[in-house]
Amino acid sequence: MAKYLYPAVFTPAGKDGYTVAFPDLINCYTQGDDLQDAYEMASDVLCLMLYHMEEEKASIPVASNPKDIHV
Numbered sequence: 001m002a003k004y005l006y007p008a009v010f011t012p013a014g015k016d017g018y019t020v021a022f023p024d025l026i027n028c029y030t031q032g033d034d035l036q037d038a039y040e041m042a043s044d045v046l047c048l049m050l051y052h053m054e055e056e057k058a059s060i061p062v063a064s065n066p067k068d069i070h071v
Contacts, residue, residue, distance in 0.1 A: 004050055007066040008042050010035070023069050024061050025049055 011019045013031065018038035022028040022045075030045040032038025053060050
């Protein structure tokens with residue numbers, strides 16, 4: 001399996017912790033009860049998404065430069 005590095009956007013969700021989105025990957029998002037949980041969940045969902053894309057031989061997009069992502 002190849003190694004990938006994608007930027008993630010962590011957004012506070014009030015009392016509900018954080019939401020996490022990967023701007024370069026459609027439908028790749030998650031949430032966590034706190035920042036540590038959100039980080040762990042983000043790592044898991046990113047790995048699962050990329051594994052699925054590799055298995056399906058889908059085109060895996062090039063990661064954006066974090067400086068180019070507007071939040």
